[in-house]
Amino acid sequence: xxxxxxxxxxxxxxxxxxEIVVRIKALQTVGWGSRRIADDxxxxxxxxxxYLRGQAAxxxxxxxxxxxxxxxxxLARELFAGEAGGNAVVVHEELQKRGYCVSERTxxxxxxxxxxxxxxxxxxxxxxxxxxxxxxxIDFGEKYxxxxxxxxxxxLMAAVLGFSRRIFxxxxxxxxxxxxxxxxAAAFRHFGGVTRTxxxxxxxxxxxxxxxxxxxxxxxxxxxxxxxxxxxRACQPYRARTKGKIENGVGYVKKNCLAARSFASFAxxxxxxxxxxxxxxxxxxxxxxxVPTARFExxxxxxxxxxxxxxxxxxxxxxxxxxxxxxFVDVDTVRYSVPVKFVGRMVRAERxxxxxxxxxxxxxxxxxxxxxxPRAIVQDRRHREGLFKNVAxxxxxxxxxxxxxxxxxxxxxxxxxxxxxxxxSPSSPKRLDSEVRGHGEDAVGxxx
Numbered sequence: 001x002x003x004x005x006x007x008x009x010x011x012x013x014x015x016x017x018x019e020i021v022v023r024i025k026a027l028q029t030v031g032w033g034s035r036r037i038a039d040d041x042x043x044x045x046x047x048x049x050x051y052l053r054g055q056a057a058x059x060x061x062x063x064x065x066x067x068x069x070x071x072x073x074x075l076a077r078e079l080f081a082g083e084a085g086g087n088a089v090v091v092h093e094e095l096q097k098r099g100y101c102v103s104e105r106t107x108x109x110x111x112x113x114x115x116x117x118x119x120x121x122x123x124x125x126x127x128x129x130x131x132x133x134x135x136x137x138i139d140f141g142e143k144y145x146x147x148x149x150x151x152x153x154x155x156l157m158a159a160v161l162g163f164s165r166r167i168f169x170x171x172x173x174x175x176x177x178x179x180x181x182x183x184x185a186a187a188f189r190h191f192g193g194v195t196r197t198x199x200x201x202x203x204x205x206x207x208x209x210x211x212x213x214x215x216x217x218x219x220x221x222x223x224x225x226x227x228x229x230x231x232x233r234a235c236q237p238y239r240a241r242t243k244g245k246i247e248n249g250v251g252y253v254k255k256n257c258l259a260a261r262s263f264a265s266f267a268x269x270x271x272x273x274x275x276x277x278x279x280x281x282x283x284x285x286x287x288x289x290x291v292p293t294a295r296f297e298x299x300x301x302x303x304x305x306x307x308x309x310x311x312x313x314x315x316x317x318x319x320x321x322x323x324x325x326x327x328f329v330d331v332d333t334v335r336y337s338v339p340v341k342f343v344g345r346m347v348r349a350e351r352x353x354x355x356x357x358x359x360x361x362x363x364x365x366x367x368x369x370x371x372x373x374p375r376a377i378v379q380d381r382r383h384r385e386g387l388f389k390n391v392a393x394x395x396x397x398x399x400x401x402x403x404x405x406x407x408x409x410x411x412x413x414x415x416x417x418x419x420x421x422x423x424x425s426p427s428s429p430k431r432l433d434s435e436v437r438g439h440g441e442d443a444v445g446x447x448x
Contacts (some may be wrong), residue, residue, distance in 0.1 A: 021051050073110050080111040099350035133302025136195040140175050141250035152374040157183030160249045164296040169253050169273050173332050173374055177205040178317045181224050188446045193303025197231045207234050214279035229304050266373045319349045334371045337379035
C-alpha cells in the first residue's frame with residue numbers, strides 16, 4: 001500500500017479577522033470575562049483565551065486533519081465487518097500495520113455508519129401478527145409483594161392471546177414445571193378454548209434441550225400439548241423479542257396491576273388479579289387500537305375446544321419430605337402438621353389443587369385442605385397429642401402445694417403483719433427476715 005493513500009501535511013488555516021482580535025482585547029480592558037467576550041464576538045471561548053495570551057491574528061499554522069482516501073475507507077469498513085469483529089481499535093491497529101498513519105478517532109468516524117447499521121440489524125424485529133386462534137404466548141415473572149404485612153416473592157404466570165391481546169395472570173408461590181402446566185390450563189379455561197400453538201420461553205421447566213432446529217420439551221408439557229391439542233413452540237435463545245407480546249404483558253402486570261400495592265392475604269391478591277384482568281381487557285390496546293374483548297369476538301370461534309377430561313389430575317405433585325422436630329412438613333412455603341410419632345421420618349406429600357395428603361409406607365397419615373397463603377401453618381390438633389406434657393397432670397394436688405402457690409395477696413398480709421410487729425419490738429426486722437426466708441427455703445426444698 002502506498003503512503004500517498006493517507007493525506008498528511010500542514011496547511012494555512014484561516015483564523016479570525018484582526019479587528020475582532022482588537023475588540024477582544026478592548027473588551028478585556030473594561031473587565032469582560034472570556035465567556036462574555038466569546039458570546040459578543042461570535043468565536044469560541046478557547047479562541048478568545050488564545051488571543052488574550054498573545055496569539056497572532058489572521059492566520060495560524062497547524063497540521064491539517066488526517067484523513068483516509070476512498071480505498072482506505074473501504075478497507076477500514078471491510079476490516080470492521082471482518083477480522084476486527086466490529087472493534088474500531090482493532091481496525092486502527094490493522095491499518096497501522098498496512099502503513100496508514102491515522103488516529104483512532106478518525107477510524108471511529110469512518111466506521112460509525114457501519115456500527116449504527118450493525119446495531120439496528122441486531123435489534124430490529126418485524127412485528128408478526130397472528131391469525132385469530134393461532135397463538136398464545138406465556139411467560140413467568142416474579143415480584144416482591146407485601147402480603148399480610150410481610151414481603152413475599154410472588155411468581156406470576158401471564159398469558160396473552162396473539163390476535164385479540166386478551167391477558168390472563170395467575171399467581172404462584174413457586175415456579176416449577178407443574179406451575180407452568182397449571183397456569184397454561186387455567187389460561188385456556190379462562191379464555192374458553194385452546195389456541196393452535198403456544199409460544200414459550202426457553203425455561204428449563206419446559207425446554208430441556210436444543211439441537212440445531214430441534215427442541216426437546218419437558219415430557220409433562222409435551223404430553224399436555226397432546227391432550228389439549230396445541231403445538232408447543234419455543235422462541236430463539238436470547239431473542240425474547242420474538243415473544244414481545246407477553247414480554248410487554250409481564251411488565252404491564254408488574255407496573256400497572258401490582259405496582260407497590262399490598263394485600264391482606266394471598267386470596268386478596270388473587271381477587272385483585274381477577275378484577276384487574278377485566279379492566280385490562282376493556283381498555284383500548286396501544287398496538288391494535290381496539291378493545292381486546294371486542295377483538296376477541298372474532299377470535300373466539302377460531303379457538304379449539306377444551307379437552308373433555310379433567311385437567312386437575314395433571315397438576316398433582318408429590319414431594320419427599322422429612323418431618324421436622326415440631327411435626328410439620330413444608331410444601332410450597334406452607335407448613336402442614338403430621339402426627340408426632342413420625343418426627344424425623346421421611347414421608348411423601350401429595351399436593352393437588354384442593355388437598356395435601358401425607359403418606360408413610362403407602363398409608364395416608366395426614367390430610368389437609370391446601371393453602372395458598374405464603375408461610376401459612378395448617379395443622380390438625382389431633383396431631384399434637386404427645387408433643388407436650390399435659391400441664392394439668394404435671395401440677396401436684398392443691399393440698400400438697402408449696403406456700404409459693406398461694407395467691408399474691410397472702411404475701412402482702414405477711415409483710416403487713418411483720419410491719420405491725422416491728423413497731424413494738426426492736427428485733428422484729430430479724431423476725432421478718434427469718435419468716436420470709438423460711439417460706440423461700442421451704443419453696444425450693446432447702447434445709448430447715
